[in-house]
Amino acid sequence: MQTTILYIGRDTEITIVMNRLLNARPEWKGICVCTDEEGISICKEQEIDLILLGNGINQEEETQLRNKLLALRPKVKIIQHYGGGSGLLYGEIMTALG
Template identity: 75%
Template sequence: MQTTILYIGRDTEITAVMNRLLNARPEWKGICICSDDEAISICKEQQVDLVLLGNGIDAECEKALRSKLTGIKPGLKIIQHYGGGSGLLYGEVMSAL
């Protein structure tokens, strides 16, 4: 069974890298986007197991996103991901799950 991970970031190049890293593991399905509205829509329509908040999301946006996403899916795990290698990403994801 795949774990669906939604990555929300502001930098399109980093978002593309995250898409590659998340989807490189067969046990993960990565959905990587730059839009808060799209994130909300995805959470309403799909099963999401974990949300990673990436670079460029300011504190106010983060607070609003957390509120909206957990309003849709109470108990949804949301963590910040600031970058680093794929080993760090794996550790963050596994710790959150």
């Protein structure tokens, strides 16, 4: 069974890299977007197991976004991911899902 991971970031290039990394593992389905509106729309339409918040989201935006996402999916786990290697990403995801 695939784990669906939503990444929301502001940097288009990093979002492209995250999409590649998340979808490189057959057990993960990565959906990567650059706007809060896209992320919220996806949460309305699909079951999401984990949400990663990327760089470029300030504290106020993050608080508002978390509140909106949790209102739609109260049990979803939301973690911050600001970069690092793919090993760090894997570790963060496995810890959050564990």
